Amino acid sequence: MRWELFMGGAAHRLIAYMYGVKHPDRQIYYNVKTIKAIIEETGIGDASFLLPDESGIYPDITDITRRSLFEIKPWHERGLLEGRQKARIYLAALNRTILVGKRFTGGMDFHGEVLIRFARGQYIWRLEWQTKEPGVVLYEWTRSKERFESEKAAYAAGQWTDIKEEELRQYGGWVEKAVEDMVSRREKLANLSGAVGLVIDSVGEAARVVLWGAILGQMSGPGVQQPPAQGGGQVIPFPARTPPATPPAQVPAAARMPLPQ
Structure with a gap:
């Protein structure tokens, strides 16, 4: 494998694991489960509302308890843009299936x-x-x-x-x-x-x-x-050092709505 794949895989594995360590009482899925499988196993929504190309996508961290998710990317501008786009796609797919109850939002304050x-x-x-x-x-x-x-x-x-x-x-x-x-x-x-x-x-x-x-x-x-x-x-x-006290950006409106096909 190329070193980029080694380092990316190691980062995803560690970060997802540490999220579970930080929140041992929550129901969490990682990127080995598709959105369709998550919905069917938890019963949080109706998987039949997923679009054909959404059934096989894998969010990096899906926190069922808090109804939040995270996409993990390298720390540069391209990573931020790709992460933002992926998070929007996952949120749109998950929220389309939820007919009753709290909808999913982008997770915050994980470092x-x-x-x-x-x-x-x-x-x-x-x-x-x-x-x-x-x-x-x-x-x-x-x-x-x-x-x-x-x-x-x-x-x-x-x-x-x-x-x-x-x-x-x-x-x-x-x-x-x-x-x-x-x-x-x-x-x-x-x-x-x-x-x-x-x-x-x-x-x-x-x-x-x-x-x-x-x-x-x-x-x-x-x-x-x-x-x-x-x-x-x-x-x-x-233990993580306290990050700089900069207010997080608001979730763009597009993150809560289906993307145009």
């Missing part, structure tokens, strides 16, 4: 960051995301300016720079694998314990780095994977 730690003192990579306007989450990959043995030191330094294309080509596969392993492992543990995800919100900042490893280390047996060995990467969730 965060995670760090990727490589073995043998590589740079620390960071994935940051913010809701730039209702329904559109933009993400950006950066790395520490210096090499750090500790992700805590990199986080404290707070100095991030763009990642060179040759680095993305070299390490993109590692990042994607580390993310997939981490998310899959924690989803399995969540099914076993019913409590995974609450840890990130309930412990102090200093413990956030090591607590997941402690939980995984206490569990053993067939089917339970251990943290990745040296040579790969480890994903470290961190």
